[in-house]
Amino acid sequence: MFLTIYRGHDGEGEGQVVTNFTGRVLGCQFTTDDKGELDCAPEQELLKRQIATPVFQKPCNRILYDAGCTVNRFAFSVTGVLASVSADGITIAAPEFADKPDGWFNTGFIEVGDQLRMIVSHVGDTLTLMNALNGLAPGASVAAFAGCDRTYGGTNGCATKFDNGVNFFGYEWIPTKNPFSSGVN
DSSP, X not given: OEEEEEEOOTTOOGGGOEEEEEEEEEXXXXXXXXXXXXXXXXXXXXXXXXXXXXXXXXXXXXXXXXXXXXXXXXXGEEEXXXXXXXXXXXXXXXXXXXXXXXXXXXXXXXXXXXXXXXXXXXXXXXXXXXXXXXXXXXXXXEEEEOOOOSOSSSTTSHHHHHSOGGGOOSOTTOOSOOHHHHOOO
């Protein structure tokens, strides 16, 4: 439950009323004289909570190229001049992309100015994007950044492709058999 407290003076217009407090009601304690005391926390308290905690899973919990990952994105980028762009803007091609093996850019991204788009697929000189990028046309210069499959030792994985196994933050070796659902044999 959320609470907003306004402050104003009797006889003043509505324009003089100001918000004095906004926050969440954490609990209510009733006193012996049938009054309730609310325990509240201001909205700013929400900023103190940790968001998106790591998950106990096989894939890496890090975001590729962030401070925890530490991989330098420019060391795994290719700049190309577009030879073609599909009518819907989803498929682009540049000869420079063919210098990397198929799948190298999968789950990576392209960057044009301050616009980014995720790469869904890479085959030869062709990249398929998740969404079209405005104003993309043949002859445009595009930077494509390698993707990671978020595994430790996969073909496009942390240790194999990026030589960054020390910063892998997944649990690659957790057992796949669940003794609670299949029993212990």
